Amino acid sequence: MLRVSDVSVSFGGVRALDGVSFEVPEGQVCGVIGPNGAGKTTLFDVVSGLRRPNAGRVSVAGEDLTRASALRRARRGLRRTFQRTQVFGRLTVAGNVLAALDWHGGGGGLVADLVGRPARRRLERERRARVDEVLELCGLTALRDAYAAALPVGQRRLVELARALADRPRLLLLDEPTSGLDAEQTARLRAVVAAQETTVLLVEHDMGFVMDACDRLVVLDLGRVIATGPPDEVREDPVVRAAYLG
Numbered sequence: 001m002l003r004v005s006d007v008s009v010s011f012g013g014v015r016a017l018d019g020v021s022f023e024v025p026e027g028q029v030c031g032v033i034g035p036n037g038a039g040k041t042t043l044f045d046v047v048s049g050l051r052r053p054n055a056g057r058v059s060v061a062g063e064d065l066t067r068a069s070a071l072r073r074a075r076r077g078l079r080r081t082f083q084r085t086q087v088f089g090r091l092t093v094a095g096n097v098l099a100a101l102d103w104h105g106g107g108g109g110l111v112a113d114l115v116g117r118p119a120r121r122r123l124e125r126e127r128r129a130r131v132d133e134v135l136e137l138c139g140l141t142a143l144r145d146a147y148a149a150a151l152p153v154g155q156r157r158l159v160e161l162a163r164a165l166a167d168r169p170r171l172l173l174l175d176e177p178t179s180g181l182d183a184e185q186t187a188r189l190r191a192v193v194a195a196q197e198t199t200v201l202l203v204e205h206d207m208g209f210v211m212d213a214c215d216r217l218v219v220l221d222l223g224r225v226i227a228t229g230p231p232d233e234v235r236e237d238p239v240v241r242a243a244y245l246g
């Protein structure tokens, strides 16, 4: 589903990524881990389109998106959350999720909007039902009418997650998703990730969460992949242990 092939990124003399290759099969949750400076953020930026690699390719569902704009990636079903949450502070929680749902229209233009044709009303009902569903999934139903700006960071992070999930992304990129979450919110996030059929790539420092939530891990050290595999295997890998301890 996601294929990263031989990706390299240099900053001056620093090789932040050096020939990084891995794949994430459809529907799997893949965690990227590694010591400070290993290249995790740079990799995440390359996959989400914030940074062009010096070499290598990123493809999603067989389509090369290495040089695709953020908009084209979004159209292909990529969604991401940020280390610093991005929500619409002046909208309610429900409004934030509703705004994330594309309005595909129903034909007939403005006149049809004004008249409120049945097809329009049905689409609108479906959109609102999806909002309710996502709010419930993310544990936000009680907060649906609260303004996002007024929420503490953990709840804002869940709103951002709800927005990212709203229109059923194909590939969800989560950047440090547990930061600012309390234990209950982290458990909720864990359950949400498990309940999704979406392919997920996440960067996360909380090892407990990573080991628990991910089907497979990619371990980076000094810009190179030093191990990939299921969490249990990676945990026992002597090279990984040396990179973390050494």
Ligand SMILES: Nc1ncnc2c1ncn2[C@@H]1O[C@H](COP(=O)(O)OP(=O)(O)OP(=O)(O)O)[C@@H](O)[C@H]1O
Binding pocket: 011, 014, 015, 016, 034, 035, 036, 037, 038, 039, 040, 041, 042, 043
């Ligand atoms: N904009 C930049 N200019 C110069 N060097 C950079 C830049 N961004 C990252 N680097 C360097 O590239 C390497 C990889 O950095 P990156 O932030 O991707 O690592 P990381 O694994 O996300 O680290 P952390 O866990 O500390 O967030 C580091 O040596 C870093 O100093």
